[in-house]
Amino acid sequence: MKAIGGKIIGREIEALGSVDSTNDYLQRKLAEESLPEGWVVTAGEQSKGRGQRGAVWHSTPGKNILMSTVLYPAFLPVDKQFSLSMAMALGVSGFLKGILPGREVKIKWPNDILVEEKKVSGILIENSLQANILKNSIVGIGINVNEKPLADTAWPAACLADFKGVGKAAHLIPPLCDFLDLNYSKLKSGNTESIHNEYLANLYAFQEERNFIDPVTGEDFTGSITGIDDFGRLLVKGLNGEKAYSLKEIQFRK
Numbered sequence: 001m002k003a004i005g006g007k008i009i010g011r012e013i014e015a016l017g018s019v020d021s022t023n024d025y026l027q028r029k030l031a032e033e034s035l036p037e038g039w040v041v042t043a044g045e046q047s048k049g050r051g052q053r054g055a056v057w058h059s060t061p062g063k064n065i066l067m068s069t070v071l072y073p074a075f076l077p078v079d080k081q082f083s084l085s086m087a088m089a090l091g092v093s094g095f096l097k098g099i100l101p102g103r104e105v106k107i108k109w110p111n112d113i114l115v116e117e118k119k120v121s122g123i124l125i126e127n128s129l130q131a132n133i134l135k136n137s138i139v140g141i142g143i144n145v146n147e148k149p150l151a152d153t154a155w156p157a158a159c160l161a162d163f164k165g166v167g168k169a170a171h172l173i174p175p176l177c178d179f180l181d182l183n184y185s186k187l188k189s190g191n192t193e194s195i196h197n198e199y200l201a202n203l204y205a206f207q208e209e210r211n212f213i214d215p216v217t218g219e220d221f222t223g224s225i226t227g228i229d230d231f232g233r234l235l236v237k238g239l240n241g242e243k244a245y246s247l248k249e250i251q252f253r254k
């Protein structure tokens with residue numbers, strides 16, 4: 001473990017060789033002891049890396065960034081909890097923009113990060129609530145650095161090395177933490193509106209017509225993203241007007 005720059009996120013980094021999942025590891029550790037906010041755990045490999053919607057997150061040892069951090073965003077009102085997800089997505093996208101100048105980096109709702117329309121990073125946030133207050137949030141981040149997924153993925157994927165040689169994944173963790181920290185500080189200082197606006201400015205397909213699928217019925221439809229509501233739902237204007245969709249209710253059709 002070593003101390004590095006960054007106000008909250010990444011003040012301390014615990015580097016593990018192998019673990020089941022950095023999110024699960026932090027969850028277990030939190031059950032046993034209290035951890036300072038912004039404690040980061042990284043792993044060279046995960047035997048049970050998890051993604052959104054129950055997906056598996058695979059990575060060959062040492063190739064990619066696999067990290068989680070614990071945050072205590074009790075300051076966030078219940079109806080503004082998605083702001084944390086926005087802030088973390090902005091942290092990762094800001095970091096990637098810095099590494100890949102001139103490349104198009106976008107956030108695909110809710111918090112996938114695309115470079116030139118290919119998924120390079122995913123974020124898995126797991127919240128523990130106590131009386132409607134966010135007791136803790138474990139933010140897990142995977143970034144494909146030197147390897148993209150071996151199997152077919154729901155969305156075309158890429159790794160940073162497809163665009164530019166960036167060296168070892170582990171070296172990128174401290175600067176990534178600085179970007180996450182910057183955006184978390186903004187959120188903590190009450191700047192939720194600027195986070196929201198910046199998120200929309202970086203949102204993939206914002207105000208553009210796209211094809212979507214209802215994952216339950218398999219029906220597809222056309223619409224244009226008009227915004228995100230306080231609950232983090234995607235607002236899409238289709239033929240029958242504007243509707244708010246949760247993660248289980250809509251998917252982009254690629």
Ligand code: BTN
Pocket residue numbers: 020021022023024046048049050051052053055057065066067068112121122123124140141142
């Ligand atoms: C997604 O499906 O897009 C989210 C992927 C999140 C993967 C990261 S890797 C580090 C952390 N530990 C996990 O088990 N998952 C997250």
